[in-house]
Amino acid sequence: YFSGDGMNKVWINKKLFNANEARISIFDRGFMYGDGIFETMRSYSGKVFEIDGHLDRLGLSLKTIGIKNPYSKIYLKKEIYRLLGANALKDAYIRLTVTRGEGRFGIERKDRQKPNVIIFAKKFEGYPGRVYRKGISVRVVSIKQDDLSPLSGIKSLNFLGHIIARFQAKDAGADEAIILNTRACVAEAATSNVFTVKRGVIITPSLESGILPGITRAVIIRLAKRFGLKVIEKSLPHKELLSSDEIFLTNSLAGVLPVISVDGKKIGRGIPGELTKLLHISYRKEALR
Incomplete structure (x- = not known):
């Protein structure tokens, strides 16, 4: 890239x-x-x-x-x-x-x-267009995020947990890792925040879930609310991830990345979802303003 x-x-x-x-x-x-x-x-x-x-x-x-x-x-x-x-x-x-x-x-x-x-x-000219058109696969890995530690909310140079998480996902044939916290709820991806969509409602793990307070995450929440979409920040159990209509990841380099499968299980229709596409386009416009 x-x-x-x-x-x-x-x-x-x-x-x-x-x-x-x-x-x-x-x-x-x-x-x-x-x-x-x-x-x-x-x-x-x-x-x-x-x-x-x-x-x-x-x-x-x-x-x-x-x-x-x-x-x-x-x-x-x-x-x-x-x-x-x-x-x-x-x-x-x-x-x-x-x-x-x-x-x-x-x-x-x-x-x-x-x-x-x-x-x-x-x-850096961005990720290839096919990533946004086709979407990526993710794997829930064994590495855990300590949701009780204040260090979970900072971008520490000690990035070893996230590095091993990415290795585990790649070894399992996936593009990216999903890291759970000590309560078996979704924390974040190896280098991204996680969002799901269920019946038109956008859900993302709360700050108390042991996540980095992503800058792109904050922009996406702001944009979604501007469109009149409901956004809920909460504890997100693993099983809710699997029953999502859409999933997408966010970070400063990729913007909004659509996820089409978790642990080999198809999410929605197995293609990038409509709200994911809307937010991807809106984020790009915001960044290029």
């Missing part, structure tokens, strides 16, 4: 570097322990969609794990656009990472530790 390399410059702690010369210490706690946060954004025709939402969530996540954000939101916005300009990118995938910084051995914090902030961007 990424076009060419399209990454000549990366941004580290205020400075631009050639990508092949960019360096972070091997003793950085992000590398050593996954001690940090990341955000993934997408730009359309040079505009970073929902940049404020992403940077606000970054700030809340950093606060949760006790890292002081070294830069203001206004400054980071300016620098993200500077990086896009330096790489002559219009349609891009942008990743912003903040680590606790270089530390001593062991997990104790060091006084006056200086966080490292890294931003890179690559040319």
